[in-house]
Amino acid sequence: MENRPLQPESLMMSYGYKPELSEGSLKCPIFQTSTFVFKKAEDGKAFFQLAYGQREKLPGEVPGLIYSRLNNPDLEILEDRLTLWDRAEACAVFESGMSAISTTLMEFLRPGNLLLFSAPLYGGSDHFIKHVLTRMGVEILPFYAHESEQEVIRKVEATGKGDKLAMVYLETPANPTNALFDIEVCANIARHFSRGEHKAYVAVDNTYMGPLWQHPLKHGADLVLYSATKYIGGHSDVVAGACLGSKELIGRVKVLRTFLGSMAGPWTAWLLMRSLETLKVRMEQQAANAQQVARYLAQHPKVARVYYLGMLQEQDPQYAIYKKQLLSPGAMLSFDVQGGEAEAFSLLNHLKLIKLAVSLGSTESLAQHPATMTHADVSAEDKARLGINPAMVRLSVGVENADDIIWDLQQALEAV
Numbered sequence: 001m002e003n004r005p006l007q008p009e010s011l012m013m014s015y016g017y018k019p020e021l022s023e024g025s026l027k028c029p030i031f032q033t034s035t036f037v038f039k040k041a042e043d044g045k046a047f048f049q050l051a052y053g054q055r056e057k058l059p060g061e062v063p064g065l066i067y068s069r070l071n072n073p074d075l076e077i078l079e080d081r082l083t084l085w086d087r088a089e090a091c092a093v094f095e096s097g098m099s100a101i102s103t104t105l106m107e108f109l110r111p112g113n114l115l116l117f118s119a120p121l122y123g124g125s126d127h128f129i130k131h132v133l134t135r136m137g138v139e140i141l142p143f144y145a146h147e148s149e150q151e152v153i154r155k156v157e158a159t160g161k162g163d164k165l166a167m168v169y170l171e172t173p174a175n176p177t178n179a180l181f182d183i184e185v186c187a188n189i190a191r192h193f194s195r196g197e198h199k200a201y202v203a204v205d206n207t208y209m210g211p212l213w214q215h216p217l218k219h220g221a222d223l224v225l226y227s228a229t230k231y232i233g234g235h236s237d238v239v240a241g242a243c244l245g246s247k248e249l250i251g252r253v254k255v256l257r258t259f260l261g262s263m264a265g266p267w268t269a270w271l272l273m274r275s276l277e278t279l280k281v282r283m284e285q286q287a288a289n290a291q292q293v294a295r296y297l298a299q300h301p302k303v304a305r306v307y308y309l310g311m312l313q314e315q316d317p318q319y320a321i322y323k324k325q326l327l328s329p330g331a332m333l334s335f336d337v338q339g340g341e342a343e344a345f346s347l348l349n350h351l352k353l354i355k356l357a358v359s360l361g362s363t364e365s366l367a368q369h370p371a372t373m374t375h376a377d378v379s380a381e382d383k384a385r386l387g388i389n390p391a392m393v394r395l396s397v398g399v400e401n402a403d404d405i406i407w408d409l410q411q412a413l414e415a416v
């Protein structure tokens with residue numbers, strides 16, 4: 001084992017955990033404690049010096065445990081395991097995806113800075129950017145999947161604040177249309193506006209495709225964000241989030257996390273470690289099911305259009321991004337029924353196996369209506385621009401038997 005580089009799925013059961021430190025317990029226990037006992041006063045002093053950055057670590061020195069808002073063994077081991085999928089240097093885990101996103105945005109943005117963000121974004125992120133960051137004096141500018149690198153650069157220059165661009169923030173694929181943004185292009189844009197000390201960072205919300213099918217750090221991103229509520233948790237029973245990147249950047253994120261108090265607790269961390277053991281088999285089954293479901297929907301006379309990455313045509317400019325950036329078409333797809341809201345609602349109301357709920361990435365299949373549910377807050381103008389129409393239904397495909405999922409869609413479509 002010493003020199004064989006094991007794959008992440010082989011390490012999810014053991015990485016970072018030492019049974020001999022926990023009475024030989026095979027599984028990592030839940031360290032349900034708020035505080036930790038120091039062996040002697042000198043240790044407490046040394047731990048605090050490191051925690052407050054008053055001195056550098058000595059060779060081989062491990063930072064000691066102090067208090068569970070700063071660190072906890074479950075949190076630490078979970079963070080180490082999460083770094084393996086994205087090959088990140090470091091990870092910070094949070095009590096929700098939104099706390100990971102808001103803490104990270106607040107750490108890297110100052111009053112007067114410009115934030116460039118992809119549209120559409122997850123509703124919570126969109127709200128935080130438009131209504132909270134702007135209140136703190138951050139200037140914001142959206143960009144769209146159809147805009148080229150040069151168009152976006154000109155757009156940023158036109159604001160007269162190019163020298164203040166501090167972050168390019170994106171979600172790809174975009175929800176619910178699966179429109180793709182090129183992460184490498186975003187890194188070029190950030191580089192174009194970085195000068196000497198001033199650096200614009202690229203942060204990617206990878207909830208839709210990660211941590212298995214898209215690795216933004218490899219394509220030039222500085223930070224990767226997750227709602228771990230989705231694929232990472234994978235069972236619709238926990239809310240959590242994560243941010244990954246270099247030691248330096250995650251160190252900064254963790255300092256702000258300590259003072260906002262938005263870290264995940266030991267129970268959340270333990271649940272996520274349990275989930276990570278089956279992450280790959282779950283996600284692969286979900287992607288295999290989604291492919292069959294997409295094929296079925298594409299030939300159905302009552303389905304007007306299917307938005308599924310596995311059906312991109314080679315001549316589509318999005319196809320090149322797909323080939324470069326993604327390892328799988330994923331398990332999220334949308335489709336338009338023939339008709340409008342009434343037909344979409346009729347379909348949703350007739351589903352028997354698939355549950356009518358928002359959220360995604362879990363073992364059970366979920367369906368929802370973006371125009372009136374997850375994207376209810378998007379302006380009519382933006383809905384039209386982004387193609388979020390009243391006939392659209394979004395599906396998160398689960399691990400059930402694919403024929404059963406298809407049977408459910410078939411009988412619901414018949415009822416429309």
Ligand SMILES: *Cc1c(COP(=O)(O)O)cnc(C)c1O
Nearest residue numbers: 096097098122207227229239240
């Ligand atoms: C769910 C979600 C979030 C928010 O995560 P929470 O865990 O609900 O706080 C952020 N981004 C995307 C893409 C999501 O799907």
